[in-house]
Amino acid sequence: MNFRQLDLNLLRVLAAIHRTGSVTLAGKALALSQPATSNALARLRDFFGDALFVRSPSGLTPTRLCEQLAPAVLAQLLALETLVTGHEEFDPANSAMHWRLSMSDLGEMLFLPGLAGALRSQAPGACLSNISVAATDVATALEAREIDMAIGILNPRKRGLRSEVLFRERYVAVAAPQWRPASGRSGSTLSRQQLAEAAFVVASPTATFHGSVEQMLAGMKLEDRIVVRARHFGALPDLALISDLLSIVPEMYARDLRLRHDFRVWGIPGAPEYEVRLVWHGSTDNDGAHQWMRALVRQLFRRPLRATP
Incomplete structure (x- = not known):
C-alpha cells in the first residue's frame, strides 16, 4: 500500500458512502454520476484490499476496516476545509x-x-x-x-x-x-x-x-x-x-x-x-x-x- 498512489478525492467518496449507505446518494451529494461513484469505490477497494462496504437489506454496510477509516477520514476532510476557508474575510x-x-x-x-x-x-x-x-x-x-x-x-x-x-x-x-x-x-x-x-x-x-x-x-x-x-x-x-x-x-x-x-x-x-x-x-x-x-x-x-x- 503506497499512500502516494492514492487519489485523495477518493476519500471524499469513502466518507459520503459511509454517511449515506448508498452509492447513488453519495454520488448526488458529491455531484458525481453513479458510474463515477461506483468506479471510485472500486478503486478504493483495490487500494485498501478490502470490500469496505457489503450489501445488506438496509443498504451498504461498512466493513470493520471501513468503520476504522471513515470517521478519521471525515474528521481530516473537515479540518482541511476549515484550514482552507477559515481565514477568508x-x-x-x-x-x-x-x-x-x-x-x-x-x-x-x-x-x-x-x-x-x-x-x-x-x-x-x-x-x-x-x-x-x-x-x-x-x-x-x-x-x-x-x-x-x-x-x-x-x-x-x-x-x-x-x-x-x-x-x-x-x-x-x-x-x-x-x-x-x-x-x-x-x-x-x-x-x-x-x-x-x-x-x-x-x-x-x-x-x-x-x-x-x-x-x-x-x-x-x-x-x-x-x-x-x-x-x-x-x-x-x-x-x-x-x-x-x-x-x-x-x-x-x-x-x-x-x-x-x-x-x-x-x-x-x-x-x-x-x-x-x-x-x-x-x-x-x-x-x-x-x-x-x-x-x-x-x-x-x-x-x-x-x-x-
Missing part, C-alpha cells in the same frame, strides 16, 4: 451564502421570520432554507455538512459538536377566550385538579423540538386526558379556538399567539423548564461566515437565563 453585504438550518415547525414559526428579516437587511444576497432533520439525526447532519446549524431542544453529546443555551423555556396552557376550568377559581395558574378535568390537544413533532409535552403530561398522570394529537404546532390555535380543548405550548409561542389571537394563558404548576440551544459543528468554529451567522442568532434570540430553582 466575510462580508455579509456581498455574501451569496445559502444557509441551511434545522428547526422544527414550531422553531420555524418562532425563529425563521426574524432570521429572514435580518438576512434581507444585512445579507440581501444570501439564501436560507429550513432542512427537516429529526433530533436524533442532527449530529450526523452537522458532521456531513447537510446543515450549518440547528436550533431547538437539543443536547448533543457527539464528539466534535458545539452548543450553547439561547434561553430556557417552560410550558403553559392556552385556550379560547371563553374557556374556564370546570371547577375552582380561575386564576393565573391552573391547579392539578383543574388540569385533570380538562381535555387536551397537543402537538407531537419529530424534529428539533421533541415531544416533551406528552412526557410532562405523562409525569403528571394526565396522558389519558389527551384527546387530539396534531403533527404540527401550527394546527393548535384553530383547534383551541373552535373547541373546549386546552393546548399545552411553550411560553414563547403563547406570547406570540396572544399578539395575533385573543387566547387565554395559564401557568402550569410544576411545569419543567427546558433549554433551547444553538448547535453547530466544531469544524466551523473559526469560519468567518459561520461566526457571523451564530452572532446574528444570538443577537436575535438569546435571552438572560432564569435562575433554576
Whole structure:
C-alpha cells in the first residue's frame, strides 16, 4: 500500500458512502454520476484490499476496516476545509451564502421570520432554507455538512459538536377566550385538579423540538386526558379556538399567539423548564461566515437565563 498512489478525492467518496449507505446518494451529494461513484469505490477497494462496504437489506454496510477509516477520514476532510476557508474575510453585504438550518415547525414559526428579516437587511444576497432533520439525526447532519446549524431542544453529546443555551423555556396552557376550568377559581395558574378535568390537544413533532409535552403530561398522570394529537404546532390555535380543548405550548409561542389571537394563558404548576440551544459543528468554529451567522442568532434570540430553582 503506497499512500502516494492514492487519489485523495477518493476519500471524499469513502466518507459520503459511509454517511449515506448508498452509492447513488453519495454520488448526488458529491455531484458525481453513479458510474463515477461506483468506479471510485472500486478503486478504493483495490487500494485498501478490502470490500469496505457489503450489501445488506438496509443498504451498504461498512466493513470493520471501513468503520476504522471513515470517521478519521471525515474528521481530516473537515479540518482541511476549515484550514482552507477559515481565514477568508466575510462580508455579509456581498455574501451569496445559502444557509441551511434545522428547526422544527414550531422553531420555524418562532425563529425563521426574524432570521429572514435580518438576512434581507444585512445579507440581501444570501439564501436560507429550513432542512427537516429529526433530533436524533442532527449530529450526523452537522458532521456531513447537510446543515450549518440547528436550533431547538437539543443536547448533543457527539464528539466534535458545539452548543450553547439561547434561553430556557417552560410550558403553559392556552385556550379560547371563553374557556374556564370546570371547577375552582380561575386564576393565573391552573391547579392539578383543574388540569385533570380538562381535555387536551397537543402537538407531537419529530424534529428539533421533541415531544416533551406528552412526557410532562405523562409525569403528571394526565396522558389519558389527551384527546387530539396534531403533527404540527401550527394546527393548535384553530383547534383551541373552535373547541373546549386546552393546548399545552411553550411560553414563547403563547406570547406570540396572544399578539395575533385573543387566547387565554395559564401557568402550569410544576411545569419543567427546558433549554433551547444553538448547535453547530466544531469544524466551523473559526469560519468567518459561520461566526457571523451564530452572532446574528444570538443577537436575535438569546435571552438572560432564569435562575433554576
